[in-house]
Amino acid sequence: DKGSAAAIPINEVDIAYVTPVTIGTPPQTLMLDLDTGSSDLWVFSSLTPSTQVRGQEIYTPTKSSTSKLLSGHTWSIRYGDGSGSRGSVYTDNFTIGGLEVRSQAVQTALEVSSSFTQEQSLDGLVGLGFSTLNTVRPSSQLTFFDNARPNLDEEVFTADLKYHATGSYDFGFIDSKKYTGNITYTAVQQSPGYWTHSLSGYSVGSGAFQASQISGISDTGTTLLYLPTAIVTAYYRQVQGAQNSQYYGGYVFPCSSTLPTFTFGIEGARFTIPASYINYTRISPTSTTCYGGLQSSSGLGINIFGDVALKAAFVVFSGTNPPRIGFATK
């Protein structure tokens, strides 16, 4: 079995990517954020108070002949940016890009935080972290990938996220047309449930490569790249007028600045993030001050290789035993 689906940026600065999925019989289509940084599959639903729904598509279990309530089960999740949701659980048929999982746990929101209500192009999340992170109680549930794995041609899924363009997620196969050269794999340490691995080092612009093991998580659900302060200050030292603003909560710089590229290492391979990816966004539509796509991880307690980094590569999440992650240029 295999599947392939689009990864569509939800706004003009790629704050997140959504993928069409179908749930139930007859199929209900929702646009969900495939997120390797969490392991709950939750959706806006007919059970979500209407005051908390603003333009999102909803899943209505009672309209599906294959839905079943998972009675007595609840869930509640809090994300790194403070947003959260909670609710009840159904099982139903669930497909992504033609790949179907029967009786996938679909977590229906009974409450969502305001930032989810405000994000009308995001109907929920598909967690693709390790199932140990799933918050359903009393019995935790498996992710779509863990449920699909036994039927996949290959125990992998791949992310081909693009800058200001639609990319793709593939399940069960590695599409050799989507990358160039070889895929470089590195070990994943799956505790506490993230795709945790190390970079072998970094370089700023045309500077010398600094070899150093930098541990972090490859997280499709995080917009930016968060690295240790020492690396981030070394980067912005090359940017005229850059400063670490308490007011804006990170590094900002004049939008007219020339930014250097940023290169990260995976084992012996090197991946260069174009300067345009790091010139993330104006802080307001009419401002001449811009917010960086590379920020310090010091407040997070973990380094996050988010979309700004991932969209510079073709990434293979391999569920083999032991798990590993692969990067290729594209």
Ligand SMILES: CC(C)(C)S(=O)(=O)N[C@@H](Cc1ccccc1)C(=O)N[C@@H](Cc1c[nH]c[nH+]1)C(=O)N[C@@H](CC1CCCCC1)C(O)(O)C(F)(F)C(=O)NCCN1CCOCC1
């Ligand atoms: C644009 C920005 C200022 C950088 S942003 O921070 O607003 N971008 C958000 C994503 C977003 C997209 C669309 C609308 C609104 C928000 C972002 O990058 N948030 C990150 C992390 C972060 C930290 N600091 C600043 N940001 C996040 O929470 N990502 C989680 C998924 C998000 C949640 C909000 C909606 C979009 C998807 C995440 O799952 O990737 C995570 F890994 F960061 C996370 O929080 N995982 C939850 C892990 N728990 C551990 C315990 O067991 C349960 C699961």
